[in-house]
Amino acid sequence: MSTTAETNVHDDHDVHHHKETFVTKYIFSQDHKMIAKQYLITGVIIMGIIGIMMSMMIRLQIAWPEQPNVLFEALLGKWAPGGVMDADIYLALVTIHGTIMVFFVLTAGLSGTFSNLLIPLQIGARDMASGFLNMVSYWLFFLSCVIMILSFFVEAGPAAAGWTIYPPLSALPMAQGGSGAGMTLWLVSMAIFIASSLLGSLNYIVTVLNLRAKGMSMTRLPLTIWAFFVTAIIGVISFPVLLSAALLLIMDRSFGTSFFLSDIFIQGEVLHYQGGSPVLFEHLFWFLGHPEVYIVLLPALGITSEIISTNSRKPIFGYRAMVASILAIAFLSTIVWGHHMFISGMNPFLGSVFTFTTLLIAIPSAVKAFNYITTLWKGNLQMNPAMLFSIGLVSTFITGGLTGIILGDSALDINLHDTYFVVAHFHLVMGISALYGVFAGVYHWFPRMFGRMMNKNLGYIHFWVTAICAYGVFFPMHFIGMAGLPRRYYTNSNFPLFDDTTNAQAVITVFALVAGAAQLVFLYNFVSSIFYGKKSEKNPWKSNTLEWTAPVKHIHGNWPGELPTVYRWPYDYSKPGHDEDYVPQNVPMKDGEEELQH
Amino acid sequence: MTTLLIFVIVLFVAVAMWQMVKIFDLAQVGASNSQIATDKDNRFNGYMMIGFLIFIYAITIASFVYLGDLPLTSNSASEHGPGIDNLMIISMVVIFFVQTVTQFLLHYFAYKYKGEKGRKALFYADNNTLEFIWTVIPVIVLAGLIISGLFTWNDIMNLDESEDPMVVELYAQQFNWKARYGGDDNVLGKANVRLIDIDKANILGVDEDDPNAQDDVIVTELHLPKGRPVLFKMRSQDVLHSAYMPHFRAQMNCVPGMVTQFAFTPTVTTSEMRQNPDMQEKVANINALRLERKVEIEASGQDLTYEFDYLLLCNKICGKSHYNMQMKIVVETQEEFDAWMKEQKTFGNSLN
Numbered sequence: 001m002s003t004t005a006e007t008n009v010h011d012d013h014d015v016h017h018h019k020e021t022f023v024t025k026y027i028f029s030q031d032h033k034m035i036a037k038q039y040l041i042t043g044v045i046i047m048g049i050i051g052i053m054m055s056m057m058i059r060l061q062i063a064w065p066e067q068p069n070v071l072f073e074a075l076l077g078k079w080a081p082g083g084v085m086d087a088d089i090y091l092a093l094v095t096i097h098g099t100i101m102v103f104f105v106l107t108a109g110l111s112g113t114f115s116n117l118l119i120p121l122q123i124g125a126r127d128m129a130s131g132f133l134n135m136v137s138y139w140l141f142f143l144s145c146v147i148m149i150l151s152f153f154v155e156a157g158p159a160a161a162g163w164t165i166y167p168p169l170s171a172l173p174m175a176q177g178g179s180g181a182g183m184t185l186w187l188v189s190m191a192i193f194i195a196s197s198l199l200g201s202l203n204y205i206v207t208v209l210n211l212r213a214k215g216m217s218m219t220r221l222p223l224t225i226w227a228f229f230v231t232a233i234i235g236v237i238s239f240p241v242l243l244s245a246a247l248l249l250i251m252d253r254s255f256g257t258s259f260f261l262s263d264i265f266i267q268g269e270v271l272h273y274q275g276g277s278p279v280l281f282e283h284l285f286w287f288l289g290h291p292e293v294y295i296v297l298l299p300a301l302g303i304t305s306e307i308i309s310t311n312s313r314k315p316i317f318g319y320r321a322m323v324a325s326i327l328a329i330a331f332l333s334t335i336v337w338g339h340h341m342f343i344s345g346m347n348p349f350l351g352s353v354f355t356f357t358t359l360l361i362a363i364p365s366a367v368k369a370f371n372y373i374t375t376l377w378k379g380n381l382q383m384n385p386a387m388l389f390s391i392g393l394v395s396t397f398i399t400g401g402l403t404g405i406i407l408g409d410s411a412l413d414i415n416l417h418d419t420y421f422v423v424a425h426f427h428l429v430m431g432i433s434a435l436y437g438v439f440a441g442v443y444h445w446f447p448r449m450f451g452r453m454m455n456k457n458l459g460y461i462h463f464w465v466t467a468i469c470a471y472g473v474f475f476p477m478h479f480i481g482m483a484g485l486p487r488r489y490y491t492n493s494n495f496p497l498f499d500d501t502t503n504a505q506a507v508i509t510v511f512a513l514v515a516g517a518a519q520l521v522f523l524y525n526f527v528s529s530i531f532y533g534k535k536s537e538k539n540p541w542k543s544n545t546l547e548w549t550a551p552v553k554h555i556h557g558n559w560p561g562e563l564p565t566v567y568r569w570p571y572d573y574s575k576p577g578h579d580e581d582y583v584p585q586n587v588p589m590k591d592g593e594e595e596l597q598h
Numbered sequence: 599m600t601t602l603l604i605f606v607i608v609l610f611v612a613v614a615m616w617q618m619v620k621i622f623d624l625a626q627v628g629a630s631n632s633q634i635a636t637d638k639d640n641r642f643n644g645y646m647m648i649g650f651l652i653f654i655y656a657i658t659i660a661s662f663v664y665l666g667d668l669p670l671t672s673n674s675a676s677e678h679g680p681g682i683d684n685l686m687i688i689s690m691v692v693i694f695f696v697q698t699v700t701q702f703l704l705h706y707f708a709y710k711y712k713g714e715k716g717r718k719a720l721f722y723a724d725n726n727t728l729e730f731i732w733t734v735i736p737v738i739v740l741a742g743l744i745i746s747g748l749f750t751w752n753d754i755m756n757l758d759e760s761e762d763p764m765v766v767e768l769y770a771q772q773f774n775w776k777a778r779y780g781g782d783d784n785v786l787g788k789a790n791v792r793l794i795d796i797d798k799a800n801i802l803g804v805d806e807d808d809p810n811a812q813d814d815v816i817v818t819e820l821h822l823p824k825g826r827p828v829l830f831k832m833r834s835q836d837v838l839h840s841a842y843m844p845h846f847r848a849q850m851n852c853v854p855g856m857v858t859q860f861a862f863t864p865t866v867t868t869s870e871m872r873q874n875p876d877m878q879e880k881v882a883n884i885n886a887l888r889l890e891r892k893v894e895i896e897a898s899g900q901d902l903t904y905e906f907d908y909l910l911l912c913n914k915i916c917g918k919s920h921y922n923m924q925m926k927i928v929v930e931t932q933e934e935f936d937a938w939m940k941e942q943k944t945f946g947n948s949l950n
Binding site for chain 2: 265574
């Protein structure tokens with residue numbers, strides 16, 4: 001690793017940096033720790049609040065359709081005349097809720113916060129490979145957030161074609177109000193978002209490969225870093241495909257091309273489009289869309305691995321198997337996209353192929369789940385809020401993952417496709433699981449970010465209310481889906497057939513509202529702890545990884561003086577022969593101590 | 599003005615909650631100085647884990663008790679339906695078994711090994727045998743599911759032309775459905791949206807010069823004879839739609855510029871299904887619920903009493919009225935079907 005050694009030598013000068021102004025420190029910062037906080041506040045907190053607020057409105061509408069609601073009147077204005085939500089804005093809320101949660105909160109918010117914070121600190125680097133690109137990446141992300149939110153203020157409303165924006169609905173302004181200026185803004189916002197994401201991902205990959213501290217071989221990397229690293233690779237492979245789909249859609253919308261459109265008669269006239277196919281768009285979209293699930297999930301699993309091991313005071317069970325399953329999931333994730341399209345009209349033979357590859361992905365996922373459970377076995381579990389959220393993640397990951405076995409089976413998908421069963425499945429397995437990963441990460445690394453501790457009792461309340469409500473919302477939802485109720489219906493009142501699901505819908509909404517309110521506890525805890533939290537010690541969780549060897553107070557370059565040298569893997573917890581139940585990575589091996597085969 | 603008032607109220611509520619949480623927060627300070635879990639916290643959360651495990655089981659059981667009759671896993675109305683239902687039930691049994699066991703292990707371990715000061719965890723980093731076991735078991739189980747799934751899928755999707763299926767076109771537009779029958783020759787006339795001529799009432803763009811098109815029959819209510827295979831050819835004129843017929847376990851997207859297809863054989867007539875005891879119970883239940891909302895339902899102009907009918911629903915987001923894009927399906931005996939068909943106008947006669 002000659003590059004590692006070289007960079008270590010020459011970037012010592014970073015320590016005595018030129019003087020910082022307010023603008024370079026807090027706004028156009030190139031420091032990875034500040035950028036991580038910027039991502040956290042913008043991506044997770046602000047966009048998260050907006051996304052969750054939307055889901056609350058969606059749930060209120062589903063449970064009590066077409067009822068006047070003062071909340072709608074206040075928040076939606078002209079879209080809720082007399083407080084009754086309009087059908088157009090319902091679809092817009094569904095669309096933007098999906099977009100914000102998947103891309104802004106769980107992709108940019110999650111990776112942006114924790115990859116930025118942890119990659120340099122856990123591999124023992126002064127900063128990201130390119131601080132400047134990192135800054136550009138954040139500000140592009142910020143710009144895309146602003147544009148996405150601005151789309152709520154255009155005349156005909158924001159994009160409303162579902163977060164998958166399938167053409168022709170998304171391509172034709174006459175097909176629905178949201179496909180006008182709102183969709184243009186959606187596409188522009190996403191194009192900028194993808195640019196931001198690619199800059200970030202490239203930076204993560206280069207940093208992990210080149211800037212590891214002395215002794216930090218790939219097999220000594222914490223699983224967080226493995227997860228962030230592989231996530232970045234999947235992002236670089238798949239996001240450009242979505243960008244190309246978005247650009248082609250822009251061409252179809254504005255320049256008269258026919259990539260995705262053909263033979264369309266709408267509002268009394270035949271359009272000129274000929275020869276394109278919406279199925280092509282579906283292929284391009286899901287070539288990103290499915291890996292996207294793992295872009296969301298892998299960092300959360302990486303965070304969980306780290307937290308479960310630390311708080312169990314035990315090495316993570318099967319380190320190599322964990323790395324192998326991350327790699328296997330990453331590879332398989334790029335060849336399963338067709339399971340979103342079993343009934344799209346593609347060749348049924350392809351359906352068989354995609355069923356096969358899809359169910360294969362259950363194997364590495366099962367290995368991960370069993371390894372987590374075994375890590376708990378005979379541990380000495382420290383029930384910090386971060387640990388609770390990690391255990392909660394394993395629980396929802398199992399529950400949500402198992403229903404994937406049903407949906408991945410093309411024959412069963414025929415009758416469940418686009419029903420509430422799908423909604424319940426993906427919310428549990430990627431939505432809730434990844435959110436738990438975010439929460440676990442925030443509770444665990446809050447001291448590292450802000451030098452203060454979050455209140456644990458509020459953390460407990462937050463977890464238990466959220467955990468109960470998450471199951472309360474999504475468990476019964478499977479049954480509604482199996483009854484055949486399609487998703488994205490503004491109201492079911494035109495289908496007496498589904499009247500026996502209405503009570504369950506109301507119960508689900510109550511759970512959802514309580515879960516939403518529980519997030520206020522987190523918000524309070526987060527904000528007040530930044531200012532008034534108990535001052536943190538250097539290594540509050542007695543963790544092995546390098547970020548806890550750096551001083552509490554943030555400095556440019558992370559470590560004063562020399563960078564730490566790594567002598568062991570990150571999971572020497574409760575290792576026989578040591579007095580303490582943890583041995584940080586920068587502690588040299590004792591005489592005769594063996595680096596156990598792991 | 600009301601908006602402002604509401605914002606002020608919401609603000610007050612938020613501030614009140616903030617203050618309540620803050621009081622709680624301050625009240626805790628004396629109790630424990632540290633924000634790191636103590637033995638007491640470990641014990642409390644350990645017991646909570648067991649409580650949570652019970653909650654997961656309870657909500658599972660409650661869902662089955664209260665919502666268990668919702669899932670469409672029996673009484674399918676098509677020939678391939680029972681195959682899907684069986685596969686669904688087998689898969690459900692497998693995943694409920696795995697769910698019950700793994701959730702137990704997870705939460706039980708979380709309770710059992712809750713931290714205590716002075717105890718040391720077992721340094722246990724690896725065991726190839728164990729990992730081999732839980733790689734191989736999922737492989738075997740999944741292989742079984744994949745194989746039976748693929749057989750079912752191929753069975754449904756590969757149409758046997760020798761069975762002489764009746765050809766029906768399902769035609770989707772924002773926001774309604776039409777169906778077109780091949781007529782006496784059972785061959786659909788050529789069609790393209792460019793041939794749509796509203797003035798002549800040629801709303802599906804059927805080729806007026808095609809001899810096969812003359813006897814085509816276009817309807818807004820889908821009638822199907824019991825026992826005869828039906829080959830659906832789906833078309834859409836504007837955006838993506840999805841023809842979803844849940845009782846027949848059938849669904850296929852309608853894609854503009856392309857003809858998609860799905861075939862099945864209806865096996866239960868509408869009136870037979872109405873006589874089915876399970877269905878009667880479901881309908882009675884729905885009608886009891888509707889009675890509770892009598893005023894609201896009558897105000898909306900719907901019939902208060904619900905009677906069972908098969909439905910074709912749109913299941914791909916297609917615009918503002920996506921939620922109300924449906925068509926009634928009637929399954930009847932061949933004689934009833936023939937009699938109904940005789941009353942319909944052919945395409946040749948329906949043009950202005």
